[in-house]
Amino acid sequence: xxxxxxxxxxxxxxxxxxxxxxxxxxxxxxxxxxxxxxxxxxxxxxxxxxxxxxxxxxxxxxxxxxxxxxxxxxxxxxxxxxxxxxxxxxxxxxxxxxxxxxxxxxxxxxxxxxxxxxxxxxxxxxxxxxxxxxxxxxxxxxxxxxxxxxxxxxxxxxxxxxxxxxxxxxxxxxxxxxxxxxxxxxxxxxxxxxxxxxxxxxxxxxxxxxxxxxxxxxxxxxxxxxxxxxxxxxxxxxxxxxxxxxxxxxxxxxxxxxxxxxxxxxxxxxxxxxxxxxxxxxxxxxxxxxxxxxxxxxxxxxxxxxxxxxxxxxxxxxx
Amino acid sequence: xxxxxxxxxxxxxxxxxxxxxxxxxxxxxxxxxxxxxxxxxxxxxxxxxxxxxxxxxxxxxxxxxxxxxxxxxxxxxxxxxxxxxxxxxxxxxxxxxxxxxxxxxxxxxxxxxxxx
Numbered sequence: 001x002x003x004x005x006x007x008x009x010x011x012x013x014x015x016x017x018x019x020x021x022x023x024x025x026x027x028x029x030x031x032x033x034x035x036x037x038x039x040x041x042x043x044x045x046x047x048x049x050x051x052x053x054x055x056x057x058x059x060x061x062x063x064x065x066x067x068x069x070x071x072x073x074x075x076x077x078x079x080x081x082x083x084x085x086x087x088x089x090x091x092x093x094x095x096x097x098x099x100x101x102x103x104x105x106x107x108x109x110x111x112x113x114x115x116x117x118x119x120x121x122x123x124x125x126x127x128x129x130x131x132x133x134x135x136x137x138x139x140x141x142x143x144x145x146x147x148x149x150x151x152x153x154x155x156x157x158x159x160x161x162x163x164x165x166x167x168x169x170x171x172x173x174x175x176x177x178x179x180x181x182x183x184x185x186x187x188x189x190x191x192x193x194x195x196x197x198x199x200x201x202x203x204x205x206x207x208x209x210x211x212x213x214x215x216x217x218x219x220x221x222x223x224x225x226x227x228x229x230x231x232x233x234x235x236x237x238x239x240x241x242x243x244x245x246x247x248x249x250x251x252x253x254x255x256x257x258x259x260x261x262x263x264x265x266x267x268x269x270x271x272x273x274x275x276x277x278x279x280x281x282x283x284x285x286x287x288x289x290x291x292x293x294x295x296x297x298x299x300x301x302x303x304x305x306x307x308x309x310x311x312x313x314x315x316x317x318x319x
Numbered sequence: 320x321x322x323x324x325x326x327x328x329x330x331x332x333x334x335x336x337x338x339x340x341x342x343x344x345x346x347x348x349x350x351x352x353x354x355x356x357x358x359x360x361x362x363x364x365x366x367x368x369x370x371x372x373x374x375x376x377x378x379x380x381x382x383x384x385x386x387x388x389x390x391x392x393x394x395x396x397x398x399x400x401x402x403x404x405x406x407x408x409x410x411x412x413x414x415x416x417x418x419x420x421x422x423x424x425x426x427x428x429x430x431x432x433x434x435x
Contacts, residue, residue: 144363154327158364160320160356218356222364297321 014076016142020084023134024061027095031057038102045111046101053098060090073280080142082263085135085237092131093124100124115199116192125202136232143240147225155304159221159297163287165214168270172258174211181207217266219274219286221294223301226276228266228286236266239284241276248277249298251291320348320355324365332367336375344384344395351397355385358393 031054039047064087068079100114100123114120165173181203188196215233219226226246228238254265254273265285267273272291276284288294320343324335343349355361358372365372376393379385386394417427 148366154325156324156326156365156367158322158356158361160322160361160364162354218360220356220360220364227364 014080016080016138016145017076017084019138019141020080020088020135023088023138024091027091027131028057028061031095031098034098034102038106041107042102042105043108043111046105046108049105049111049113050098050101053094053101056097057091057094060087060094064090077146081139081146081240082237085132085139088135088138089128089132092134093128096124096127096131099127113192113195115188116195118198118202121199121202125206132232136237139237140229143227147227147240147242153223155223157223157301159294161219161288161290161294163217163219163268163289165216166269169214169256169268170211172256172260174207175258176260177207177211215268217268217286219288219294221297221301223304226284226298228284230266236263238266239264241278241282241284243298243302245278245280246276246298246302247279249295250275250277251295252285254285254287320353322361322365324367332365333371333375333378336361336365336372337378340375340379341384349395351395353395355393355395 035047035050035054038050042050064083067083068075072078097114100120103123104112104114104117104120112120114124185200185203188200210233213233215231215236217238218229220229223243225240225242227240230236230238252273252275253271254267254275255270256267260267264283266287267285268287272288273285274288274291274294278284320339322336322339324332324339326332328335330338340349340355349355355376356364358369358376362369362372376385376387379393380387384396386396388394413427414424417423422430
């Protein structure tokens, strides 16, 4: 009989952190190597084009290192579960741009920017998706490590639900994505008149497909934590809160809004949502048709797991 | 839906997982067409091996309760709950015992309703 890893061994390394650093370092080294090795075989202008992507990589890295360095109490958690996954995605995006530029121009007679070719743009988008998924995967490992059960009980519970978007999400999201990408597309058109059309059309099509397909959120409540996972199409990477961190749980009425960049709120439809207030004052919300049931499950799990009940609230599970 | 297991129970974990699904279907908490969580996710949340969950899902598929499709996960079929031969035999014995005591099937149903 498999009982799983119920006893947590003392970890000597923070493996998710090691993975993140290794991924970013590998990308930087591979980029440097690509620029150095391909230089002599590139036409005039292409090495500069490739170096711009390398420069972006370093800038992204410095920017995100600065974000991590900002003083906050839960820095490691913030770094592992929020900053580094996005950093890997953006560094990977720059790497994809660099590789696409080198690939398109290797032994070519004249320089062709990546964004002027459909295959280059598609390669770039594929590379971006791969690196964002890599960041998401390592983040999952970090979340799992943080929220693993302690070996104090043989009973394990897990409640699951899934939520998809409705039209009340599509309109504000289309407006948000459109307004965010419009200046970028305009700039591209100004820099490379008409030749950047493949890129502009591809990005526009991506926005349309993203809005049409929408996002899907899976919610799991266990006797260790509440976890919300998304497909990232909504631009939200989900959240995870340990039961010990919960101060109060409420069912609220929520609706998607334009420019809703709060990563702690996964509101995919108009209707009931589960809102969790943590003992540090953080507010986390997720759209959930069966929010009442989820609240009851949470109350039962918290009551049954002999968790330390926070002192402050009079009605910790008030509606 | 809620999955509950006890790692110290003599019932194997895959059996407990399968029982949770059967119960949810029988009490209408899982309706035909409802999707079950992916085996990887369920295994991760319950901290059990993924093959344990897959074994439970396979058993439910063999019973005709679930439909497993590559890439689409596990879905509740519209067939409803079919009692196993063992449960069928137990029910027959129970009905015979009740008849001996002068109870009808309706009386048994009422008794069982009162127990829930």
